[in-house]
Amino acid sequence: xxxxxxxPRYLITVTGKKLTVTCSQNMNHEYMSWYRQxxxxxxxxxxxSMNVEVTxxxxxxxxxxxSRKEKRNFPLILESPSPNQTSLYFCxxxxxxxxxxxxxxxxxxxRLTVL
Amino acid sequence: KNQxxxxxxxxxxxxxxxxxxxxxxxxxxxxNLRWYKQDTGRGPVSLTIMTFSENTKSNGRYTATLDADTKxxxxxxxxxxxxxxxxxxxxxxxxxxxxxxxxxxxxxLTVKP
Numbered sequence: 001x002x003x004x005x006x007x008p009r010y011l012i013t014v015t016g017k018k019l020t021v022t023c024s025q026n027m028n029h030e031y032m033s034w035y036r037q038x039x040x041x042x043x044x045x046x047x048x049s050m051n052v053e054v055t056x057x058x059x060x061x062x063x064x065x066x067s068r069k070e071k072r073n074f075p076l077i078l079e080s081p082s083p084n085q086t087s088l089y090f091c092x093x094x095x096x097x098x099x100x101x102x103x104x105x106x107x108x109x110x111r112l113t114v115l
Numbered sequence: 116k117n118q119x120x121x122x123x124x125x126x127x128x129x130x131x132x133x134x135x136x137x138x139x140x141x142x143x144x145x146x147n148l149r150w151y152k153q154d155t156g157r158g159p160v161s162l163t164i165m166t167f168s169e170n171t172k173s174n175g176r177y178t179a180t181l182d183a184d185t186k187x188x189x190x191x192x193x194x195x196x197x198x199x200x201x202x203x204x205x206x207x208x209x210x211x212x213x214x215x216x217x218x219x220x221x222x223x224l225t226v227k228p
Contacts, residue, residue: 104161109156109157109158
């Protein structure tokens with residue numbers, strides 16, 4: 001089954017304790033991205049990756065890091081989480097075919113609470 | 116600045132009724148527009164895609180329209196069902212900048228029995 005898998009789905013942590021949210025896709029997609037979703041603000045892009053070892057900032061990259069060492073995985077790293085990073089996070093990969101047709105496939109989301 | 120605005124913010128209808136959701140965008144240059152459905156606590160799922168040359172596209176009870184001149188799209192839901200209760204997100208993708216997608220804030224639809 002084609003899917004994007006995120007872990008953990010739920011996490012409560014404390015300020016400053018480094019954490020990593022993993023994302024894996026089994027569709028061999030080159031493009032992957034991370035979003036956060038907050039009430040009233042919609043989905044905002046954090047980072048994206050066009051291919052292995054190629055990453056770039058989205059609209060709200062501050063406080064986050066990513067890596068793309070292999071095509072299937074795109075982890076999101078919070079080096080020193082703060083309460084304003086409490087949010088619902090989504091990872092997505094995109095079908096090939098160029099920008100004219102690419103459909104985003106989203107994971108189930110990771111709800112993060114930073115105390 | 117590229118923007119996508121959706122209206123209404125929320126909508127409550129009775130089961131079996133029709134409804135129309137609106138999306139206005141300023142994304143340029145335009146590549147495509149997708150409507151996504153997001154059930155509570157789940158990731159968004161694509162319903163339809165509209166490219167520049169398309170005016171109307173249907174997916175079951177969902178019909179999307181696009182007016183590229185006025186930069187407006189609508190999503191019409193026919194004979195609504197309880198399972199249509201969800202957030203509907205309009206996403207417009209640019210033809211440049213690595214195909215960046217701009218997301219609307221979504222319309223929350225509640226279908227009541």
